[in-house]
Amino acid sequence: MVIVYVLIGLAVLAAFGALHWYVWRRLVRDTTRGPGLGRRAGTAAVVAGPVLMFAAVATERAGAPFWLQQVLGWPGFLWMALSIYLLLALAAAELVRPLVRRLTDRGTTAAAVREVVPVPAGAGTSAAARPEPAEPAHPVASPHAAAPADSDAPPTSAGPSRRLFVSRVVGGAAAAAAVGTVGYGAYGVLRGPSVKRVTVPLAKLPRSAHGFRIAVVSDIHLGPLLGRDFCQRVVDTINATQPDLIAVVGDLVDGSVKDLGPAAAPLARLSARHGSYFVTGNHEYYSGAEQWVREVRELGLHPLENARTELAGFDLAGVNDVQGESEGQGPDFAKALDDRDPARACVLLAHQPVQIHEAVRHGVDLQLSGHTHGGQLWPGNYLAELANPTVAGLERYGDTQLYVSRGAGAWGPPVRVGAPSDITVVELASRQA
Numbered sequence: 001m002v003i004v005y006v007l008i009g010l011a012v013l014a015a016f017g018a019l020h021w022y023v024w025r026r027l028v029r030d031t032t033r034g035p036g037l038g039r040r041a042g043t044a045a046v047v048a049g050p051v052l053m054f055a056a057v058a059t060e061r062a063g064a065p066f067w068l069q070q071v072l073g074w075p076g077f078l079w080m081a082l083s084i085y086l087l088l089a090l091a092a093a094e095l096v097r098p099l100v101r102r103l104t105d106r107g108t109t110a111a112a113v114r115e116v117v118p119v120p121a122g123a124g125t126s127a128a129a130r131p132e133p134a135e136p137a138h139p140v141a142s143p144h145a146a147a148p149a150d151s152d153a154p155p156t157s158a159g160p161s162r163r164l165f166v167s168r169v170v171g172g173a174a175a176a177a178a179v180g181t182v183g184y185g186a187y188g189v190l191r192g193p194s195v196k197r198v199t200v201p202l203a204k205l206p207r208s209a210h211g212f213r214i215a216v217v218s219d220i221h222l223g224p225l226l227g228r229d230f231c232q233r234v235v236d237t238i239n240a241t242q243p244d245l246i247a248v249v250g251d252l253v254d255g256s257v258k259d260l261g262p263a264a265a266p267l268a269r270l271s272a273r274h275g276s277y278f279v280t281g282n283h284e285y286y287s288g289a290e291q292w293v294r295e296v297r298e299l300g301l302h303p304l305e306n307a308r309t310e311l312a313g314f315d316l317a318g319v320n321d322v323q324g325e326s327e328g329q330g331p332d333f334a335k336a337l338d339d340r341d342p343a344r345a346c347v348l349l350a351h352q353p354v355q356i357h358e359a360v361r362h363g364v365d366l367q368l369s370g371h372t373h374g375g376q377l378w379p380g381n382y383l384a385e386l387a388n389p390t391v392a393g394l395e396r397y398g399d400t401q402l403y404v405s406r407g408a409g410a411w412g413p414p415v416r417v418g419a420p421s422d423i424t425v426v427e428l429a430s431r432q433a
Contacts, residue, residue, distance in 0.1 A: 023083065049075075050079065066259040093173065190230070192237060193234065193422050196425070212245070215424070216425075221410060222254065222264055228265065238423055249351055251281035252283075252284065252292065277316065285321065319333060322355065356397050360400045370407050372388050373411065376411070376416055405423075406419050
């Protein structure tokens with residue numbers, strides 16, 4: 001079994017190296033004239049990027065000193081996102097490259113024709129009267145005939161070769177597109193989540209609970225990159241919606257209470273008429289779930305560990321994340337739901353959308369989840385669809401509805417593309433109203 005893991009690891013490293021070699025070839029080798037300063041600087045960047053990326057991942061997984069995780073995290077995880085979009089942009093550029101080449105060839109051919117073909121001195125001069133041009137004693141080579149159109153010959157004084165020109169235009173456009181995409185995606189994360197509003201009708205909800213508003217926030221992912229200031233922006237955004245209840249649906253942190261306790265402190269200022277509730281996500285079990293449950297309780301949140309509370313108009317239940325099974329603390333739907341009154345509406349907090357099937361079997365009316373990040377980095381949403389019944393938004397499964405938030409923060413690269421972060425205000429609607 002160990003040999004299999006080693007072989008898989010080597011195959012992944014080989015593929016990773018091949019992809020970075022392709023990036024280096026298109027952006028560095030093909031766009032520089034020789035082993036000069038530009039090529040050396042480009043090569044250093046393409047080598048340093050993946051080294052920093054692996055170092056950032058390794059220090060976070062190994063629980064290295066928090067300051068070291070912060071120092072390596074920004075360049076390492078940003079390179080992770082940048083390398084994805086460099087590859088996508090360069091792959092798309094391969095389709096454009098022949099067109100750019102054809103256009104440059106046409107321009108060069110037209111210029112050569114204008115240079116070689118003489119303009120007649122007078123339209124009225126007869127062919128017999130025109131003197132035959134004398135042949136030069138030594139043929140003069142045209143600068144355009146010095147090398148074939150696709151030549152890699154050194155550039156003349158007039159400028160770089162056509163191949164070099166095309167590589168610079170196409171490679172520059174691809175690099176600009178990738179950098180712009182990652183930059184805008186990072187800005188979207190750092191400025192904080194936007195607010196979405198969704199109305200969910202529940203058949204069992206009494207008229208008295210019509211319009212009850214739950215602020216759903218998931219996947220804040222406080223860690224080396226997103227800290228106290230980010231947490232404060234999330235808290236301020238939630239409080240501005242003036243919800244009746246706040247549901248923190250897992251993956252609050254990526255790190256220990258010791259390192260991230262100060263970053264999570266603004267959660268104590270969450271404000272809702274019926275309080276704030278919390279369930280674990282898979283990342284809590286990577287970070288010390290028991291310690292974090294105690295911490296959020298001290299901050300004023302109410303952990304629902306396979307438990308239920310009765311509110312005016314409906315039951316609110318919560319189950320642990322499936323990752324807790326590795327520690328004997330997995331989800332227990334029977335403990336949370338079996339002894340409740342089935343005539344009452346039930347809202348369940350469960351981090352992962354895959355828990356919807358158990359929710360349906362236990363007669364839950366609405367499950368609120370996160371976990372997917374909406375894919376976070378396009379086209380990651382297509383991969384997320386393979387592992388989750390719903391990636392984002394509201395869907396129905398039998399008599400149970402499932403709402404999946406895209407989350408407030410980001411994991412790994414502090415970047416989102418095609419999946420903007422959100423805090424969702426879910427307004428419950430009674431069909432009796």
